[in-house]
Amino acid sequence: xxxxIPQQTLIDCTNLTTREINQKLKAxxxxxxxxVKLLNPAGRHNLAVGITQNIAISIEGPVGYYCGGLSxxxxxxxxxxxxxSVGENFMSGNITIHGNASANAAASAQGGKICVLGHxxxxxxxxxxxxxxxxxxxxxxxxxxxxQQGCMIVCGNAGANLADSIYDGVxxxxxxxxxxxxxxxxxxxxNADWQxxxxxxxxxxxSAKNYNFKKVICAKQLYHFKAKDWxxx
Amino acid sequence: xxxxxxxxxxxxxxPEVIAAIQERAELGRYxxxxxxxxxxxxxxxxxxxxTTSLTRLPLEGYREKCxxxxxxxxxxxxxxxxxxxPITIAGMSFGALSYNAKVALGRAAxxxxxxxxxxxxxxxxxxxxxxxxxxxxCLPSRYGFNPTDLKKADAIEIVVGQGAxxxxxxxxxxxxxxxxxxxxxxxxxxxDQRSPxxxxxxxxxxxxxxxxxxxxxxxxxxxxxxxxxGATRVKDDVKLAVKAGADAIVLDGMExxxxxxxxxxxxxxxxxxxxxxxxxxxxxxxIGVYGEVQLIISGGIRSGPDVAKALALGADAVSLGTxxxxxxxxxxxxxxxxxxxxxxxxxxxxHCHTGxxxxxxxxQDAELMQRLPVDEATTYVANYLQSLVMEIQSLxxxxxxxxxxxxxxxxxxxxxxxxxxMAKLPLAGTDFIMGQS
Ligand SMILES: Cc1cc2nc3c(=O)[nH]c(=O)nc-3n(C[C@H](O)[C@H](O)[C@H](O)COP(=O)(O)O)c2cc1C
Numbered sequence: 001x002x003x004x005i006p007q008q009t010l011i012d013c014t015n016l017t018t019r020e021i022n023q024k025l026k027a028x029x030x031x032x033x034x035x036v037k038l039l040n041p042a043g044r045h046n047l048a049v050g051i052t053q054n055i056a057i058s059i060e061g062p063v064g065y066y067c068g069g070l071s072x073x074x075x076x077x078x079x080x081x082x083x084x085s086v087g088e089n090f091m092s093g094n095i096t097i098h099g100n101a102s103a104n105a106a107a108s109a110q111g112g113k114i115c116v117l118g119h120x121x122x123x124x125x126x127x128x129x130x131x132x133x134x135x136x137x138x139x140x141x142x143x144x145x146x147x148q149q150g151c152m153i154v155c156g157n158a159g160a161n162l163a164d165s166i167y168d169g170v171x172x173x174x175x176x177x178x179x180x181x182x183x184x185x186x187x188x189x190x191n192a193d194w195q196x197x198x199x200x201x202x203x204x205x206x207s208a209k210n211y212n213f214k215k216v217i218c219a220k221q222l223y224h225f226k227a228k229d230w231x232x233x
Numbered sequence: 234x235x236x237x238x239x240x241x242x243x244x245x246x247x248p249e250v251i252a253a254i255q256e257r258a259e260l261g262r263y264x265x266x267x268x269x270x271x272x273x274x275x276x277x278x279x280x281x282x283x284t285t286s287l288t289r290l291p292l293e294g295y296r297e298k299c300x301x302x303x304x305x306x307x308x309x310x311x312x313x314x315x316x317x318x319p320i321t322i323a324g325m326s327f328g329a330l331s332y333n334a335k336v337a338l339g340r341a342a343x344x345x346x347x348x349x350x351x352x353x354x355x356x357x358x359x360x361x362x363x364x365x366x367x368x369x370x371c372l373p374s375r376y377g378f379n380p381t382d383l384k385k386a387d388a389i390e391i392v393v394g395q396g397a398x399x400x401x402x403x404x405x406x407x408x409x410x411x412x413x414x415x416x417x418x419x420x421x422x423x424x425d426q427r428s429p430x431x432x433x434x435x436x437x438x439x440x441x442x443x444x445x446x447x448x449x450x451x452x453x454x455x456x457x458x459x460x461x462x463g464a465t466r467v468k469d470d471v472k473l474a475v476k477a478g479a480d481a482i483v484l485d486g487m488e489x490x491x492x493x494x495x496x497x498x499x500x501x502x503x504x505x506x507x508x509x510x511x512x513x514x515x516x517x518x519x520i521g522v523y524g525e526v527q528l529i530i531s532g533g534i535r536s537g538p539d540v541a542k543a544l545a546l547g548a549d550a551v552s553l554g555t556x557x558x559x560x561x562x563x564x565x566x567x568x569x570x571x572x573x574x575x576x577x578x579x580x581x582x583x584h585c586h587t588g589x590x591x592x593x594x595x596x597q598d599a600e601l602m603q604r605l606p607v608d609e610a611t612t613y614v615a616n617y618l619q620s621l622v623m624e625i626q627s628l629x630x631x632x633x634x635x636x637x638x639x640x641x642x643x644x645x646x647x648x649x650x651x652x653x654x655m656a657k658l659p660l661a662g663t664d665f666i667m668g669q670s
Contacts, residue, residue, distance in 0.1 A: 022450050045443045050451025052380055065443045066434075070380040070451040085434035088447070091380060107434035108375040110419070126433040127375060129419045146429060148419045168421055224407055225425045227262035 009036045018046050029053035029074075045083065048076055068095045072112075087114040090131055103140070106133040109150070115204065122159065125152040128169060134200060144171050144216075145181070153200055155211055166218045172197060174211030182232045185219035264496040265404060267585025267595065269397055269488045269533055269555060274505040276488070276533060277542040279652030280645050281661060284631040292630040299626040300636040303550050305527045306388060306457020306480040309449070313480075314366060314388050314457055316550065317346025318622050319637060320540060323485075323531050323554040324370045324390060324461070326352030328405055328414040329492030329585065330558075331602040332359065333610065334594045338557060339363025340607070341614035345622070350390060350552075353403060353428055355417045356382040368459065371448065373402070373429040376418035380451060389448050390459040391441070393474075394430075396489025396506070396532040398498040399463025403428035405493060409588040411597045438473040445478040459483050459529070464509030465502070471516040481527040483552060484513050488533025490555035492595055493586030506532035507546075508655035514547035523547070537624020544625070545640035546656065560617035561610045562592045568604065 009028060013021055021038065025048055028036055035056040041047055045064035048057050052072045059067070062080035072091035081099035090109040100118035107123070109131035116124075116133070122140035125133045128150040135152075141159035144152050147166040157175035164181020171184075172193070180186070193215055197208035222229055242248070256264065285291040292299065306313040322342050327335050329352065340363045342349040348366035351357075355377015361367055369386030371378055383389070394400060405414075405426040415422040435444045445458055460474040461483035471482055486506025491499070503509075510530045517523040530543050531552035543551050555563075566579035571591035575584045585595035593605035629637045632644045646661040647653035653660045654667035664670065 018446070018450065019454070023453075026453075046447045046450050049447050050380060050383075050453075052384075065440070066447040069447050070383065072380055084440070084443075088434045089375065089378060089380070104434045108378070110379060123433070127429070129375070146433070165427070167424060223421070223424045225404065225427070227260065230262075 009033050010039060011036060012039045013042065013044060013047075014040045018044060021047060022049060022051070025051055025055065025057060026053070029055035041080070043083065048074065062099070081118070086116075087112075087131070087133075090114060100137070101135075105135070106131055109133065117204070119156065124154075125150070125171075128152065132200070134204070136204065136206065138175065141178070142181075144169070147171070151196075153197065155201075155206065163216050163218075165222070167223075168218055171216040172213045173216065174208075174213050177214065177216070180216065183219050183222040184216050187215045187217050189213055189215050265493055265586055266496055266499075266583045267490070267492050268499070268583035269490040270499045272500050274488065274507075275649065275651040275655050276505060276507055277539045279507075279649045280542050280647055280656060280658065282538075282541070282545075282628055282632060282644050283646055284628075284644075285633045289633045291633050292635060294627060294630055297630065298635060299629050300638075301622055301626065303638070305529065305550060306459070307527070308457075308480045308522075308525055309454065309478070310388075310457035310480055311455045312387070312457075314348060314368075316348060316366070318618065319544060319548075319550040319625070320345075320618060320621060321347050321368070321529060321550055321552045322349040322557055323552040324350035324352040324368070324392065325554055325558075326354035326376075326405075326492070327357045327360065327417070328352075328354040328409060328597070329595055331590075331593055331596050331605065332357065333602050333605045333607050334558070334561060335360045336363045337561060337605070337607050337610035337614060339367070340611040341557075341618060342366070344611070344615045345618045347618070348387065351377075353392075353405075354414065355379075356385065357417075361385055370461075373432045374418070375433065376420075376428075383448075383451055386452070386456060388457045388459060389452070390461050390483060391444070391448070391479075392461045393432075393470075394461070394463035394465075394485075395491060396463045396485030396487050396503055396509075397491035398494040399465045399503045400430060401494060401498050401502075402430035403491070403493060404586070406586055406588065409597045414597060438477045441474070441477040449478075457481060461485065463487075463489070463502075464504050464506065464513075464532070467504065467509050467512040468516040468519075471513045472520055475517070475520060475522055475526050479526060481529060481549075482513060482517075483529045483531065484509055485552075486510070486530070486532030489531060490533075490558075491585075505655070506530060506534070506543075507652065510543060510546050510548055511656055517547075537621045538628060540621055541625045541628040541637070541640060542645060544637055545644050546642060549638070557614050557617065558594050560614050561594055561605060562613065563590075563594050565592055568592065 038059045041061045054073045056075040059078045064083040069088035074093040076095045078097045085104040085107045087095045088107045092112040096115045101116040101120040103121040105120040105124040106114040110129045113132045116135045119137035120135045124139040124143040128147040130149040132151045138156035144163040147169045152171045155174040160178040161181040163184035303316040303319040343365040349364045350368040366387045368388040372392045407423045457480035459481040460479040464486045486509045487503035527549040529550045530548040568591040590596040593602045647658045650667045
C-alpha cells in the first residue's frame with residue numbers, strides 16, 4: 001500500500017514483494033510524483049531497479065544487492081548500508097548512500113554519480129564505464145578493476161591492486177594506496193584536478209585540501225598484447 | 234632397380250606439431266585464432282536414425298505436415314520466445330562480425346521466423362531493426378549493455394561462458410576496434426580489447442539468482458532469461474543455472490566457434506556437444522524441470538541431421554554460429570590472393586581475429602566489408618536455414634513424426650563405441666550400450 005501525504009509518498013515495504021515495490025515506484029514515476037519514501041527495506045535486493053523516469057526515492061534503512069541498478073534519471077538516497085553492486089549499470093542521476101557499501105559498488109556504471117558516505121568494499125568501481133563514484137571512506141582490494149571511463153574519488157585508503165588493467169578514466173585517492181595493479185600509474189595532480197575535487201567534494205561539505213590526493217591513470221603500456229609484457233599480467 | 238624413397242612422418246611430431254612449435258619459437262606466445270576446435274571428436278555424425286518400416290509408419294514427405302514451431306522461455310516469462318523453427322542464430326558480436334554480416338543474419342532470421350542474438354559489443358540499431366526477435370546478451374564485459382536496449386530485447390542471455398573458451402575471456406585485436414566499435418564499447422580506439430572471463434558484479438549461482446531477479450525487474454518479468462555456458466561440468470552447472478532461475482539453458486559444446494581465442498582452449502577444454510547435450514537433458518530430468526526449462530544446444534552444428542539428432546536427444550532448439558558464416562561465404566574460394574596474403578587457403582582460413590577476412594564477414598575494414606552485400610548474404614543464410622528445416626522435417630517424417638519435437642532417443646543408434654558411451658545409445662544393430670550393458 002502506498003499512502004500519499006502532502007509532498008511525500010510513503011511505501012512500507014514490510015508486506016510487499018520486491019516486484020510490487022518496484023511496480024509502485026515505476027507507476028509513481030510515470031505519474032510524475034516527485035519524491036517517494038521507502039520504509040522498512042530490510043536489506044532487500046533489487047530495490048529501485050530498472051527505473052527510467054525521473055523520481056527521487058529515499059530509502060529509510062539498509063538495502064541488499066543492485067539497489068538502483070540499470071536505472072536512469074533517478075535520485076536515490078539510502079539511509080543505511082547497502083549490499084553488492086549498488087548502482088550497477090547506472091546511466092544517469094544520483095545515488096547517495098549514508099552508510100557503507102559492500103563489494104562492486106557502481107559496477108559497470110555508465111553515467112550519473114554514486115556517492116558512498118562511508119566505506120566501500122572490494123572492487124568498487126569495477127569496469128566503470130563513465131559514471132562518477134565518490135567514496136568518503138576507504139575502498140577495498142581490486143577497486144576500479146578494468147575501469148574503462150569515468151572518475152573515482154576516494155577520500156580514504158585504497159586496497160591492493162587499485163586500477164588493475166584499466167583502459168581509461170581517472171582515480172583520485174586521498175589516503176594511502178596499498179598497491180597499484182597492472183598498467184596503472186600515478187600522475188601528478190594539476191590545478192584542474194584540484195578544482196574538480198573541490199567541486200565534487202564541496203557538495204558533501206568536504207574540502208579536498210584536507211587530503212593528500214593522488215591521481216591514478218592508465219599507463220597505456222598494455223594497450224597492445226605483447227608476449228614480452230607477460231610478467232606484468 | 235632403385236627402391237622408391239619412403240617418407241616417414243612421426244605421429245608425435247606431425248607437420249602441424251612441427252609448425253606449431255616453430256611458430257611459438259618465433260612469436261614467444263601461444264596461438265590465437267577464430268573458428269572452433271579442429272580436432273576430431275565424437276559428434277552427431279556418429280549417430281544414425283532408425284526410421285520407420287513396419288513397426289512404425291512414416292508420413293508422406295511431400296503431403297503431410299510436420300510442425301517446427303518452438304517455444305523458449307515458458308517458465309516465468311510473460312512473453313516467451315515463439316520461434317517458427319527450432320534453429321536460432323548464436324550471439325556473435327558486432328566487432329567480431331562486420332555490420333553487413335550482422336544485418337544479414339538479422340534479416341535472414343526474420344525471414345525464417347527465428348531469433349538472432351547480439352554479442353559482446355551491444356545491440357547494433359540496424360541489427361534490432363533487421364531482427365524481428367532479438368536476444369540481448371549480458372556478458373561479463375557489459376560492452377554496450379544498457380537499460381534502454383534492454384527494454385528493446387525479446388529475451389536476455391546471460392553469458393557465463395562459451396564452448397570455444399570455457400573459463401577464458403576474449404581478445405578482440407586492436408585492428409578491429411575502430412571508431413564505431415570502440416564507441417559502442419566505451420573503449421579507446423585501437424586498443425587490444427581483453428574481454429573479462431567473469432561478471433563484474435556477481436560470482437556464484439546464489440548471486441546469479443539475484444542478478445536474474447534484477448534483470449527481470451528491469452524488464453517487468455516480460456521476457457525470458459537464458460543462461461549460456463560452455464560445456465564442462467555440465468550436470469552441476471545446468472542444475473545451478475536452473476536453481477538460479479534461468480528460463481532456458483544455452484549450452485555450447487567444445488566444437489563451438491569463436492572470433493578469437495587461444496587455440497589451446499579450442500582444442501583442450503570443455504566437452505563435445507554430443508555428450509554435453511545428453512548430460513544436460515539428464516540434469517534437467519533429475520531435478521524435474523525437463524520441458525519446463527528449455528535447452529538450446531550449440532557447437533559445431535552444420536546440417537539438418539545434426540539438428541534432428543539434437544532434437545531427438547532432447548534439445549528444444551539449436552543455435553548456429555560458424556555455419557551461418559560459412560553460408561554467407563566464409564572460406565569460399567574467391568579473392569584467393571587475399572587468402573594467400575594471410576598465409577592460408579580457402580577452406581583453411583581461420584583468421585577471424587585479424588580483421589582481414591577476405592570475404593568481408595569478420596572485418597571492420599570498409600573495403601573488405603563491401604565484398605559482402607547484405608541482400609546476397611541474407612539470401613544465402615535464409616536459403617541455408619530453409620534447407621536445414623527441410624532436412625529436419627524429412628527425417629522427422631521418415632521417423633513417423635508430425636512435429637519435429639517428437640523425435641526421440643528411440644529413433645537413434647550409435648555407429649561407434651565412443652558415441653554409444655557418450656550418447657548412451659545402443660550400438661547400431663546390437664542391444665549393447667557402451668558403459669551400461
Ligand atoms: C565470429 C563469432 C563471434 C562470436 N561472438 C560471441 C559473442 O560475442 N558472445 C557469445 O556468447 N558467443 C560468441 N560466439 C560464440 C557463439 O555464440 C556460439 O556459441 C558458437 O559459435 C556456436 O558454435 P558454432 O560456431 O560451431 O555454431 C561467437 C562465435 C563466432 C563464430
